[in-house]
Amino acid sequence: MKDQRCILHLIMYVCFMIDIGSLRALTAIEQHGSVIAASEIMGFSPSAVSQQVKKLEKQTGFAVLERRGRGVLLTERGLALAAYGRRILAELEELHSTLLADPAKPSGRLKVVAFSTACRGLVGPMLGRLASSETELEVSVLAEDPREAVARVANGEADLGVVHNWNSVPLVIPEHMSLEWLCEDIADLLVHRSHPLAGQAAVEPADLLDERWVSTPHGAICNEALLRIFADLGRVPDIRVYDPDFATHIALVDQAAVVALVPRLGRPGLPPDVVSVPVVNPMQVRHVGIVHRRTMTASPGIRHVAGLLREIAGSPNQ
Known part of the structure; x- marks a missing residue:
């Protein structure tokens, strides 16, 4: 339980530094291959997903996407951040399903x-x-x-x-x-x-x-x-x-x-x-x-x- 609380504090710190919604948008783009596909999965407009990416680039100070023809590709730093984001989102999901959930009341x-x-x-x-x-x-x-x-x-x-x-x-x-x-x-x-x-x-x-x-x-x-x-x-x-x-x-x-x-x-x-x-x-x-x-x-x-x-x-x- 102590380890879980330490992880929770770390995630809260990261979420304060980097918007968690922007991380979700980036990982969705990596998984599904485009802003449009990510927007359909997340239930947002492509414009809203693009805004999340721009917010992430402003917070980190580097580009995470680059244009390639009519589509986009993740930059090297974008790929690294997406991999990091997946780990953070997985930890956050696990904490929500354990530490923050009442096992007696689904x-x-x-x-x-x-x-x-x-x-x-x-x-x-x-x-x-x-x-x-x-x-x-x-x-x-x-x-x-x-x-x-x-x-x-x-x-x-x-x-x-x-x-x-x-x-x-x-x-x-x-x-x-x-x-x-x-x-x-x-x-x-x-x-x-x-x-x-x-x-x-x-x-x-x-x-x-x-x-x-x-x-x-x-x-x-x-x-x-x-x-x-x-x-x-x-x-x-x-x-x-x-x-x-x-x-x-x-x-x-x-x-x-x-x-x-x-x-x-x-x-x-x-x-x-x-x-x-x-x-x-x-x-x-x-x-x-x-x-x-x-x-x-x-x-x-x-x-x-x-x-x-x-x-x-x-x-x-x-």
Whole structure:
């Protein structure tokens, strides 16, 4: 505790000498590559971000940005100051989540980013439990693919991410982030009741070579997982429809137009004419977990929300 207070005093001294908002602007420009991109992330106008940079240059007495064509680059001193700024901002975040927070009373605002089916199957129930409790914690949610979720949490745009990692498509987690796996989510083949495979106890990849598919968009992790099923067979799936919403996939299967690979987590009830068939050799499994910056490990809000998600993921209905 004494060490934390010493760090807090040091940060307060630095913040008195150099405006903390200006440091945030500089680190945002370094992370996102331009003043415009930084302004979008910070929620300010490009002019406001430029003013923060000018204030920083006035306080330090040296230029931190230089023009390069239509864009800007950080100067050598600007890069050094941005690296210093990241450390200060990380220390400040950690202090806010520990020394300045009441561990018994989670409060404040928490930004969560999660993939769509986790929003339905995990985050939705978590929000329901928060709403029925006396916790003074405000949670906002954004639906994103796991890679975007990791990037948003890594850059400080979100506080906690709910992500998945297919057994065939690894998800890269930066070193300054913490990852905890919550549960496994199995994906099944969905076919129309009239389909020849509807009566099978299970199917293997070789059984699916000549099917017409609906898939999540190019580049999405679930799309890559579908492609990987056929990789060892020297084929690619015949994808006729690309759509990000698994509810649409189910609706198209209900029309006997395509087949689909749909995870169980957050999956709505299937129509009477849609049949679920397990896929084996290999079974299609994705691991579902939560990520946050290590500086937020002791945050009462993070701990509370993570605990709720852990309970929900471990319940018999998941």
